[in-house]
Amino acid sequence: MTILTSIYNEFSLLMQTDTVAVKKSVFSVPTFPHSSGNFAQLHHSLPKQKDAMEPLKFTDNFKSLVEHVLQLSEQLEASSILFLVEGEIDWGRLRKLVGDWSVLTAATNEEYLTGAGEFGFIPIHVKVSEDEAIYSVLTQAVLRAVADDHLKPGSRIIVLYSGFDPAQFDSISVINLGEHLDRLSGRDLRQLESKVPLKTLKLVVDLALEIGREGREGKAVGTLFVIGDTRRVLMQSKPAGFDPVRGYQRDERNLNDARTREGIKEIAQLDGAFVISADGTCEAACRYLDTSTATITLSKGLGARHWAGAAISRTTNALAIVVSQSTGTVRIFQNGEVALRIESRHRRPMVWRDFDYEPPMPSPNND
Numbered sequence: 200m201t202i203l204t205s206i207y208n209e210f211s212l213l214m215q216t217d218t219v220a221v222k223k224s225v226f227s228v229p230t231f232p233h234s235s236g237n238f239a240q241l242h243h244s245l246p247k248q249k250d251a252m253e254p255l256k257f258t259d260n261f262k263s264l265v266e267h268v269l270q271l272s273e274q275l276e277a278s279s280i281l282f283l284v285e286g287e288i289d290w291g292r293l294r295k296l297v298g299d300w301s302v303l304t305a306a307t308n309e310e311y312l313t314g315a316g317e318f319g320f321i322p323i324h325v326k327v328s329e330d331e332a333i334y335s336v337l338t339q340a341v342l343r344a345v346a347d348d349h350l351k352p353g354s355r356i357i358v359l360y361s362g363f364d365p366a367q368f369d370s371i372s373v374i375n376l377g378e379h380l381d382r383l384s385g386r387d388l389r390q391l392e393s394k395v396p397l398k399t400l401k402l403v404v405d406l407a408l409e410i411g412r413e414g415r416e417g418k419a420v421g422t423l424f425v426i427g428d429t430r431r432v433l434m435q436s437k438p439a440g441f442d443p444v445r446g447y448q449r450d451e452r453n454l455n456d457a458r459t460r461e462g463i464k465e466i467a468q469l470d471g472a473f474v475i476s477a478d479g480t481c482e483a484a485c486r487y488l489d490t491s492t493a494t495i496t497l498s499k500g501l502g503a504r505h506w507a508g509a510a511i512s513r514t515t516n517a518l519a520i521v522v523s524q525s526t527g528t529v530r531i532f533q534n535g536e537v538a539l540r541i542e543s544r545h546r547r548p549m550v551w552r553d554f555d556y557e558p559p560m561p562s563p564n565n566d
Contacts, residue, residue, distance in 0.1 A: 254287040255368075257296070264359060264368055265296050271357050272300060275373065279303055279350060282368075283337065283360030284311045290318040303349060303356070305340035321349050333362055335401075341374060342397060350376065394533070395427045395518050399479045402454050404529065407520050408541060410467050411527035421524025422467040423504050426475045428516040429482050435514060439471035439487040454479040467522075472507070490514050495535050508532045 255261070272280055280297065282288075284306040304315045305323040312322035325340050337358060344350040354376050362370030403424050414420045425432050443466045444452050454460055454475070463473065463481065471485035490510040497509055501523075508519030513535030521530050531539040 255289065255293075257289070257292060261368060262296065264371065268357050268359050268371060269297065269300065271371065271373065275355055275357070277357050277373075278354040279344075279356045281305060281337075281340065281344075281356050281358040281374075283333075283340065283358065285361055287311060288315075290314050290320060294318040294320070303340075303344055305336070305344075307336060323347075323349070333360070337372070337374070338401065339397065341376070342401070345376065346397075394516050396477055399426060399454075399475070399477055400518065400531075402479050403475055403520055404531070404541070406454065406460055406463060407522050407529045410464055411522045411529050413464075414527075415464060415468055418468075419524050419527065420464075420467050420522070421504055422522050423472040423488075423508050424475055424520040425472050425486075425488070425508070425511055426518045426520065427477050429474060429476045431515040432474050432488075432511060432517050433483065433486075435490050435511065436472065436474070436483075436486040436488045438483075439485045440469075442484055442486075443469070444481050444484045449480050452481040454481065472511075497537075505530065505532075509535045509537075 268280055271277065279301045281303040282293075282305070284304050285308075288304075288311070301321070302319075303321045303323055304312060305325050306312050307325050309324045312324060315322045321344070323340050323343050325336050325343065337360070341350065341356070350356065356374050356376075358372040358374060359368050360370055360372070361368050403426055407422070407424060410420050410422060443462075450456070452459060454463070459481070463484075466473075466484050469485050470487075472488055473481055474483040474486055476482050488507040488511050490507065491514075492506045492510045495506060495509045495513060497505060505521050505523075508521040508530075509532045511517060512519045512532040518538075519532040521532065522528075523530070527542075529541045530537050
């Protein structure tokens with residue numbers, strides 16, 4: 200079996216990566232464009248139920264992978280290990296294999312986590328659709344772990360999962376909860392979720408990051424998204440002109456559709472804010488936010504778009520996500536203050552890299 204290992208540079212809300220060496224194996228993150236040949240493999244969907252991983256067999260290959268994970272965890276002083284589970288596991292046998300390490304177990308099917316807690320594992324049920332990409336599942340699993348105080352902001356974790364073949368574990372990732380979450384606690388994340396579902400928040404933040412990083416037609420673009428509490432937001436705003444999304448069906452305005460997101464990128468060049476509902480539907484575009492900034496205090500250098508976002512987040516239960524036109528920086532405002540800042544132009548694309556690996560000698564006791 201060829202083992203493919205990655206350094207995972209996803210955040211979409213949260214992750215940074217390092218270059219890591221284990222024995223003769225080197226893991227690295229070159230800055231290749233999104234069109235690189237292997238990049239598409241990151242976006243493969245979770246297997247359908249009928250293709251789910253069979254009950255885990257503790258083969259020599261699997262044991263060797265776990266050994267690599269433990270070595271990485273010691274060398275990098277990781278705080279936890281995460282298994283992305285896609286089938287049934289003998290939890291008692293796995294506990295003997297990993298020893299006393301703190302281990303998180305995440306799955307999209309809650310049944311796969313049955314019994315994990317009895318052996319000291321921390322189960323995390325990730326509620327996503329069947330066609331969700333692996334990187335999205337990992338992101339939501341880690342974010343959920345932080346929100347539930349199983350991980351601290353700034354932690355480093357090692358992840359083992361089936362990145363290519365749904366029938367077996369074949370990929371290792373190193374995830375650093377970098378500076379983007381250093382200022383946030385589990386309580387903060389739970390408060391964010393109480394206003395906007397994490398899935399919708401992630402969807403809009405990813406879109407904002409793309410706009411901040413790529414701009415449009417070679418030009419920098421700044422824009423503003425207001426998520427949640429739609430009724431009050433619409434009452435405290437007015438059309439800045441023609442509304443490009445008016446007249447479309449709701450499913451045609453939902454940000455889960457890639458075509459809708461591309462359309463939003465075009466509209467982002469116009470003045471005004473996007474109003475996004477909790478389920479990710481764009482309720483209105485090109486809105487002028489008619490709110491007072493009298494009680495708002497922001498850092499010098501932030502323009503009218505940031506002041507408007509801060510103000511609407513203070514007077515409603517909405518979150519505001521602002522993309523700076525000058526720097527591409529994305530800021531999330533809650534209760535009139537910056538809750539999270541993300542430097543979109545420092546974000547590198549995710550890539551997979553093979554590493555040298557000598558498989559163990561075959562054993563007649565492979566089970």
